[in-house]
Amino acid sequence: MTHSPVSGRLAGRVWNFSAGPSALPDAVIEQARDELPNWRDSGMSVMEMSHRSTGFIDIASRAESDFRRLLNIGDDYAVLFLQGGATLQFAMAPLNLLSGKRNADYFRTGMWSEKAVTEAERLCQVNLAVDTKATGYRDLPDPDHWQLNADAAFVHYTSNETIHGVQFHNTPDVGAVPLVADMSSDILSRPVDIRRFGLIYAGAQKNMGPAGLTVVVVRRDLLGKLAPGVPSMLDYAVHDKAGSMVNTPPTLAWYLAGLVFDWVLQQGGVEEMDRRNRMKADLLYSAIDASSFYANPVAPADRSLMNIPFTIAKPELESAFLERADAEGLVNLAGHRAVGGMRASIYNAMPLEGVQMLVDFMKEFERKH
Numbered sequence: 412m413t414h415s416p417v418s419g420r421l422a423g424r425v426w427n428f429s430a431g432p433s434a435l436p437d438a439v440i441e442q443a444r445d446e447l448p449n450w451r452d453s454g455m456s457v458m459e460m461s462h463r464s465t466g467f468i469d470i471a472s473r474a475e476s477d478f479r480r481l482l483n484i485g486d487d488y489a490v491l492f493l494q495g496g497a498t499l500q501f502a503m504a505p506l507n508l509l510s511g512k513r514n515a516d517y518f519r520t521g522m523w524s525e526k527a528v529t530e531a532e533r534l535c536q537v538n539l540a541v542d543t544k545a546t547g548y549r550d551l552p553d554p555d556h557w558q559l560n561a562d563a564a565f566v567h568y569t570s571n572e573t574i575h576g577v578q579f580h581n582t583p584d585v586g587a588v589p590l591v592a593d594m595s596s597d598i599l600s601r602p603v604d605i606r607r608f609g610l611i612y613a614g615a616q617k618n619m620g621p622a623g624l625t626v627v628v629v630r631r632d633l634l635g636k637l638a639p640g641v642p643s644m645l646d647y648a649v650h651d652k653a654g655s656m657v658n659t660p661p662t663l664a665w666y667l668a669g670l671v672f673d674w675v676l677q678q679g680g681v682e683e684m685d686r687r688n689r690m691k692a693d694l695l696y697s698a699i700d701a702s703s704f705y706a707n708p709v710a711p712a713d714r715s716l717m718n719i720p721f722t723i724a725k726p727e728l729e730s731a732f733l734e735r736a737d738a739e740g741l742v743n744l745a746g747h748r749a750v751g752g753m754r755a756s757i758y759n760a761m762p763l764e765g766v767q768m769l770v771d772f773m774k775e776f777e778r779k780h
């Protein structure tokens with residue numbers, strides 16, 4: 412790698428556009444490095460601490476209260492720090508929320524909601540209230556085209572489709588039926604009104620921390636209705652009661668997510684993240700739209716601010732693009748294997764400067780070809 416160092420950045424760090432696990436803020440990496448051998452004079456790293464120690468209990472509760480502060484979450488909601496990824500939530504959500512009903516509404520708007528639907532179909536009757544699969548997941552229909560079932564146990568949607576680059580810019584209004592959101596790739600990227608939701612879940616490795624941690628926010632009045640015969644480890648109520656310490660939690664990931672929450676607070680919270688994320692996405696989409704060399708397939712109103720897929724007019728140049736970008740320290744720009752092309756994931760930790768470097772590189776590459 413022959414990229415030049417960038418001012419204010421940790422030495423040797425690249426601009427990492429990975430969709431997940433993805434870039435963490437340099438400041439967080441630096442703090443984790445400094446604290447690694449000896450966390451606050453404990454004489455040990457966080458990895459080596461008992462999860463029942465006062466040191467770790469402190470780390471855990473601070474992370475939870477910072478997360479609650481960031482999204483303005485009251486005591487009527489549980490915040491859980493779990494394992495199993497967003498993928499386990501595809502099953503846990505129906506197992507906990509069906510509460511005797513047999514059917515649920517799902518919005519199928521991209522690869523991730525498609526996976527959630529496939530898992531839910533093992534457990535209940537799925538009604539596709541929204542389905543854009545036939546047209547290749549390029550846009551979102553207006554609410555008057557949704558086919559909601561008033562009798563559904565819940566409505567599930569994926570707020571940001573990480574692979575197809577489609578994002579809901581408003582929280583769907585689904586009436587009194589509990590709304591469930593997979594926010595894996597846009598949680599903490601913007602403000603949300605928590606009270607609109609019954610359940611939110613997100614794998615940490617996109618916008619909150621390293622892999623191995625899943626954060627769940629669930630309205631407490633929905634708890635305690637687990638389907639019969641289901642293991643207690645899949646019961647939100649059990650985790651809530653145990654403070655997410657039914658068994659050994661992913662201590663290091665929880666600690667690192669806590670550092671990220673603190674960093675977001677210091678930057679100005681989710682409102683500031685939203686402002687920056689809009690600027691970053693605007694810069695990249697404008698560059699793509701201004702050129703006939705690059706293209707993004709998503710309807711402008713439904714484009715993701717987090718994951719921006721794009722293609723090159725001459726697909727045979729893709730590998731050259733990726734190689735040249737890599738040499739410039741712009742890495743992990745290959746699109747998901749299911750859709751091809753390129754994809755830039757520009758979560759909270761990606762500064763405007765990194766996106767500017769990418770846009771400059773893209774213009775230069777276009778000029779040369």
Ligand SMILES: *Cc1c(COP(=O)(O)O)cnc(C)c1O
Pocket residue numbers: 431495496497498499523569571572573593594595596614615617
């Ligand atoms: C990455 C991702 C998932 C899968 O997350 P895991 O933690 O790997 O299970 C699910 N949904 C969305 C929207 C994602 O971006």
